[in-house]
Amino acid sequence: MHRFSTVPMLFAAALALTAGSAAAYPDKDVNYIIPFNPGGESDIAARLQQPLFNELTGKQLIVKYQAGAGGAQAWSQLNNMEGDGHTIMGMNLPHIILQPMQQDVGYKTEDLVPVYYFHYTPDAILVPADSQFQTIQDLVDYAKQNPGMVTFSGSGSNSANHLAQQRFDELAGVTTTYIPFGGTGPSVTALLGNQVMASMGYSTVAANQGDQVRMLAVATDERLPNFPDVPTFREAGIDMVGGAYRGVGVPKSTPEEVRQEVSDVFQRINNDPRMVQQMEDGAFVVIDVPYGEVDAFMAERAAEIGGIAQRMGITQN
Amino acid sequence: MEMLGYFLQALTPLNFALAVAGVVLGTVIGALPGLSATMAVAVLVPFTFGMDPASGLIALGAIYTGAIYGGAFAAILVNTPGTPSSIATTFDGFPMARRGDGNLAVTLATLASVTGGVVGGLFLLLVSPPLATVALAFGPPEYFWLAVFGLTLISALSVGNMLKGLIGACFGLFLAMMGVAVVGGDTRFTLGSHLLLGGVDVIAALIGLYCIPVIIDLVATPDPHLKVSPQGGGFRLAEALRLCWRGKWNLMRSSVVGTVVGILPGAGGSIASLVAYSEARRSSRHPQEFGKGAPDGVLATESANNATVGGGFIPTLVLGIPGTPPDAVILGALLVQGIRTGPTLFTAQGPIVYTFIFGLLIATVLMLPTGLLLGRYAYKSIIAIPKAVLVPTVAMLTVVGSYAVHNNSDDVIVMFVLGVVGWVLNRFGFAPSPIVLGLILGPIAEQGFVQSWLIGNAQGNLAGMFFGRPISLAIVALSVLTLFYPILAELWRSRTARRLEARDAK
Numbered sequence: 100m101h102r103f104s105t106v107p108m109l110f111a112a113a114l115a116l117t118a119g120s121a122a123a124y125p126d127k128d129v130n131y132i133i134p135f136n137p138g139g140e141s142d143i144a145a146r147l148q149q150p151l152f153n154e155l156t157g158k159q160l161i162v163k164y165q166a167g168a169g170g171a172q173a174w175s176q177l178n179n180m181e182g183d184g185h186t187i188m189g190m191n192l193p194h195i196i197l198q199p200m201q202q203d204v205g206y207k208t209e210d211l212v213p214v215y216y217f218h219y220t221p222d223a224i225l226v227p228a229d230s231q232f233q234t235i236q237d238l239v240d241y242a243k244q245n246p247g248m249v250t251f252s253g254s255g256s257n258s259a260n261h262l263a264q265q266r267f268d269e270l271a272g273v274t275t276t277y278i279p280f281g282g283t284g285p286s287v288t289a290l291l292g293n294q295v296m297a298s299m300g301y302s303t304v305a306a307n308q309g310d311q312v313r314m315l316a317v318a319t320d321e322r323l324p325n326f327p328d329v330p331t332f333r334e335a336g337i338d339m340v341g342g343a344y345r346g347v348g349v350p351k352s353t354p355e356e357v358r359q360e361v362s363d364v365f366q367r368i369n370n371d372p373r374m375v376q377q378m379e380d381g382a383f384v385v386i387d388v389p390y391g392e393v394d395a396f397m398a399e400r401a402a403e404i405g406g407i408a409q410r411m412g413i414t415q416n
Numbered sequence: 417m418e419m420l421g422y423f424l425q426a427l428t429p430l431n432f433a434l435a436v437a438g439v440v441l442g443t444v445i446g447a448l449p450g451l452s453a454t455m456a457v458a459v460l461v462p463f464t465f466g467m468d469p470a471s472g473l474i475a476l477g478a479i480y481t482g483a484i485y486g487g488a489f490a491a492i493l494v495n496t497p498g499t500p501s502s503i504a505t506t507f508d509g510f511p512m513a514r515r516g517d518g519n520l521a522v523t524l525a526t527l528a529s530v531t532g533g534v535v536g537g538l539f540l541l542l543v544s545p546p547l548a549t550v551a552l553a554f555g556p557p558e559y560f561w562l563a564v565f566g567l568t569l570i571s572a573l574s575v576g577n578m579l580k581g582l583i584g585a586c587f588g589l590f591l592a593m594m595g596v597a598v599v600g601g602d603t604r605f606t607l608g609s610h611l612l613l614g615g616v617d618v619i620a621a622l623i624g625l626y627c628i629p630v631i632i633d634l635v636a637t638p639d640p641h642l643k644v645s646p647q648g649g650g651f652r653l654a655e656a657l658r659l660c661w662r663g664k665w666n667l668m669r670s671s672v673v674g675t676v677v678g679i680l681p682g683a684g685g686s687i688a689s690l691v692a693y694s695e696a697r698r699s700s701r702h703p704q705e706f707g708k709g710a711p712d713g714v715l716a717t718e719s720a721n722n723a724t725v726g727g728g729f730i731p732t733l734v735l736g737i738p739g740t741p742p743d744a745v746i747l748g749a750l751l752v753q754g755i756r757t758g759p760t761l762f763t764a765q766g767p768i769v770y771t772f773i774f775g776l777l778i779a780t781v782l783m784l785p786t787g788l789l790l791g792r793y794a795y796k797s798i799i800a801i802p803k804a805v806l807v808p809t810v811a812m813l814t815v816v817g818s819y820a821v822h823n824n825s826d827d828v829i830v831m832f833v834l835g836v837v838g839w840v841l842n843r844f845g846f847a848p849s850p851i852v853l854g855l856i857l858g859p860i861a862e863q864g865f866v867q868s869w870l871i872g873n874a875q876g877n878l879a880g881m882f883f884g885r886p887i888s889l890a891i892v893a894l895s896v897l898t899l900f901y902p903i904l905a906e907l908w909r910s911r912t913a914r915r916l917e918a919r920d921a922k
Contacts, residue, residue: 132823137458138744146752149462164458165823167614168596172824175610202603205610250874256601276874278556278867279599281682281859284744288681288737292552295871307736307751309758381751413601 124184124360128159131347132188134173136166139283140220140303140383141189144345147377151368168204169255170194175205182352184361190216192344193259193404196397200405200414201257208401212353215362216346216388216396217369218378220301222263222318222339223329224251227293228311235316235335238297242273249275252286252295257413259343260286262404263318264299265411270337287312301342302326306382318342324379344400346388362390422767426474426774434467434475435779439786442482443489447794449496449623449810449817453483454741461749469753470768474775476749480742481533481725481776484685485783488525488718489791493518493798494810496626500618500856501685501721503849504693506626507573508706508713515709518799522791523656524711525718526784528667531660532719533780535671536678536726540733541773544762548734550679556871557882559682560864561891563857566687568898569694570850573707581850584841588854589861591616591834598859599866611826620818620827621834621855625848627814628835634807651788659711666696666712667719674720678727684740685721686856692720698901726776733757733769 129152133141145162152160165173170191180186190213198204224235232238242249253260256279264277278295280286283304290298291311298304298312302323305314314329318339322331332339347365349358366389368374378385388396408414425431445456456479464472487498492509505525512521539547554562570585571578594605595615606612660667670692677688696716697706706713728739736757738744750757755765762769798806818831838848872881883889 136741136744137454137461138738138741138748142745143748143751146461146465146748150465162462163823167617167822167824167826168610171610172614172822172826176824201601202613203608203610204613247874250871256597256599258601261601276870278870279601279863280867281598281863284681284737288551288731288735289555289867291735291737292555294555307756307758309756309760311735311758377754380754 124357124364125156125158127185128161129184130163130186131160132163132165132173132177132186134165134167134170134189134191137164140301140343141191141345143381144218144383145189147374148365148368151371151374152364155367156364169198169258171198171204171206174198174211177206177348178210178351180350182350182354182357184349184353184357187347187349187361190346190348192216192219192346192400193262196401196404197257197262197408197413200408208397210351211348212351212358213346213348213393213397214358214390215365215369216344216386216393217365218383218385219342219344220303220383221323221342222259223300223302223305223342224267224315225290225298225300225304225308225312226296226315227290228313229293230296230313232297232315233313235330235332235337238315239271239273239335242271242275246274247276249273249297250278250295251275251297251299252278252280252289253299254283254286255279255281257408257411260299262407262411263339263342266339266407267299267332267337269407269410270332270339302382302384305329306380319384323382323384325382341403342384344386346393359390418766419770422770423774425470425767425771426778431471431474431771431775432778434471435478435775435782436786438475438478439482439779439782440790442479442484443486443783443787443790445479446483446486446498447489447790449490449494449498449627449813451817451820452499452619453480454745455820456480456483457742457745461745464749465752469750469755470771470775472749472753473746473768473772474779476746477725477729477772477776478779478782480746481722481780482783483742484721484725485526485529485533485718485787486790487721488529488714489522489794492521492525492714493794494627495630496810497622499685500622500852501689501724502717503622503686503852504689504717505714505721507693507717507849508708508710511707511709512711512714517709519792519795520652520656520711521714522795523651523653523788524659524714526787526791527656527660528670528715528718529722529787530780530784531667532671532674532722533725533783534777535668535719536675536723537773537777537780538726539675540726540729541770541777544730544734547675547679547730550676551681551731551735551737551739553887554680555885556864556867557885557888558864558891559680559860560868560882561888561895562680562683562687563861563864565891565895565898566690566853566857567861568895569690570853572694572898572901573690573697573849577845577847580844580846584846584848584850585854585857587841587846588851588856589858590854591621591851592855592858592862597862599863611829614822614826616830616834616855617818617821617827618852618855619821620831622852623814623818624831624833624835625838625851627810628832629839629842629848631807631811631814632839634803634810651792653788660715663712663715666699667715669695669699670716670719671723674723675727677720678724678739679730681731681737681739682860684728685724686853688720688724689717690853692716694898722780725780729773729776733761 487502490498491502491505495510673692674688731737731739732743872878
């Protein structure tokens with residue numbers, strides 16, 4: 100995880116410069132399919148990328164939504180689409196690793212071709228502003244004395260939030276109760292309404308809800324720039340780093356050089372100082388995983404996610 | 417004085433033009449079955465990035481409110497709700513149109529939508545922060561009971577056919593269970609196919625269950641689709657205004673119901689108009705006319721669903737929690753514009769927020785002239801178009817609409833299969849509305865129940881979770897009242913009759 104810094108890496112910038120002189124990709128507008136409903140983090144990220152893509156290439160990035168089955172609907176159809184680089188799709192982790200492990204969702208993880216990962220929203224534990232828990236230690240102590248009493252709201256069952264809650268229980272040596280909700284919105288509503296004691300969400304929730312919530316800990320390497328007072332899980336002795344990763348992928352039929360070109364364009368968008376600033380404001384953590392490094396990155400995530408999923412007993416076999 | 421400035425800001429030529437264009441566009445999109453408000457807003461979001469935030473928001477808000485209103489056209493004239501919000505409008509709107517009062521029904525729907533929209537907008541303008549807490553007071557048990565309440569309304573609405581209504585609702589609940597469960601994550605009733613993993617989409621089901629039977633019946637019968645009004649064309653505005661004045665309490669009550677339901681994230685226009693409809697019928701002096709073309713029915717549903725627009729913006733702007741799906745898209749647009757929602761929004765970003773709210777109100781009022789003109793045109797074309805053109809057009813729209821939901825052809829198959837099933841069920845007296853409402857309420861009830869159970873279990877207070885919360889108890893009481901109201905009313909009537917008989921006998 101140390102490889103990913105929150106600031107663009109120098110060599111990446113150099114790579115981006117050389118990519119500028121490459122072939123004329125894209126030569127028409129690009130369809131960018133988001134496998135979720137509009138309004139979520141994937142959509143917001145795409146909306147921020149849109150104007151920069153246009154500025155950089157002179158072509159439009161057309162955002163389309165193909166929600167269904169937590170994204171599986173779209174991912175299972177990606178490889179039937181035209182592989183010329185003008186159809187790309189959002190790629191989300193842990194979703195594309197977790198879903199095929201659970202059941203037949205119409206695609207296998209290895210069938211998908213992610214070409215670039217641009218950021219992640221780190222897992223975070225949030226409590227309402229008037230909560231009795233001031234620090235993560237307060238929550239852990241309470242959970243140790245009252246097993247199962249601490250309720251965490253989160254988005255969906257067997258989801259990124261659920262996985263994070265299980266990891267937290269395992270690493271902190273506590274037992275908490277996870278309450279699945281139909282999305283980040285309802286999960287945060289339940290937190291603000293004191294229906295649950297805490298929420299397993301993302302740092303972005305803290306950025307959006309301001310002083311209505313208190314973020315107790317965040318799953319990053321270093322503290323977030325605009326939350327200097329919020330410790331990382333590691334500082335609290337809980338070795339949790341990660342969250343929901345987002346990137347783009349292409350149909351399998353896309354030629355190698357086009358895959359590289361898509362990766363290059365998104366790398367340049369991602370390294371744009373305006374993008375970095377917007378991401379920082381929204382409490383996203385910028386990473387930089389170009390096409391050449393995607394395989395290694397995926398293997399690392401698969402090992403991490405697969406282990407917990409196995410212990411949660413949510414795998415098919 | 418400050419407010420006047422914001423109001424004038426909302427009236428600048430650009431903002432005014434955006435409001436007009438947004439309302440017209442929204443109305444047309446809403447009138448086409450399957451093209452929803454969410455979709456319209458999402459498609460147009462990128463165009464607002466170049467505008468200043470208030471103008472962009474006005475355009476999106478105008479499209480949104482126009483789309484919710486436009487749904488009534490299809491509901492009244494073709495008996496197929498353009499959006500889920502106008503399901504209950506078909507109950508009385510279409511019977512009115514069939515007997516030749518289609519233009520009157522459209523005018524009533526316009527007046528009701530404007531009233532509801534203005535009431536919701538005024539609540540948004542004046543009392544947003546305190547009202548936002550309503551959204552937070554509703555926890556899992558309240559949503560569970562709210563869904564149960566909605567299901568009892570179905571039984572009450574299918575009078576004379578209560579059993580068939582309940583069977584239809586159960587079928588809807590069954591459809592709602594298909595796919596991967598949100599809570600629990602298990603896969604249910606997918607027949608081993610990943611086509612059904614995402615479950616049955618409400619919009620696809622709506623189009624199938626309402627449109628396909630209409631298409632088949634149009635082809636199977638030689639009668640014209642709608643009778644031509646004996647009073648001729650025109651808006652019949654004076655008549656509609658008189659009816660509105662007579663139903664003013666109904667309008668006010670329905671608008672407040674719509675606003676409050678709109679504030680609740682997860683409960684949208686479909687539930688709001690259903691609750692308003694059943695309240696209107698309960699308090700009406702002629703409840704037997706409902707379902708047969710009662711103008712009060714149209715007033716109730718259309719004022720309630722447009723009131724959810726203003727209501728839905730309350731948690732969106734105050735808490736950063738979208739009240740309805742289109743609000744989620746608008747919230748995303750706000751974030752991209754660099755505006756952080758939350759309690760400080762009204763003070764820190766006052767100029768933008770208040771200009772937007774005034775713009776929304778102006779757009780709502782603009783629905784009156786634009787809606788009347790569009791409605792008149794729609795009415796004229798629907799009665800003028802020969803069936804040989806109308807049927808293929810509606811048939812094509814069903815395919816386009818169900819495909820457009822998720823850009824997915826699987827939804828078209830679901831739509832078609834449910835349409836044929838719906839037509840067969842219709843032959844045996846099962847109406848589509850209980851099925852669709854079961855499909856909408858099922859997930860709310862299920863999630864609310866399991867979440868309440870899990871939280872109650874964790875805290876060792878299961879009974880208190882379901883029966884120890886004041887709002888829950890109030891909703892439970894309402895449900896019981898709704899369920900037994902027909903029986904109670906009958907008992908009361910026969911007792912008075914007996915007493916009268918006894919007196920006469922003396």
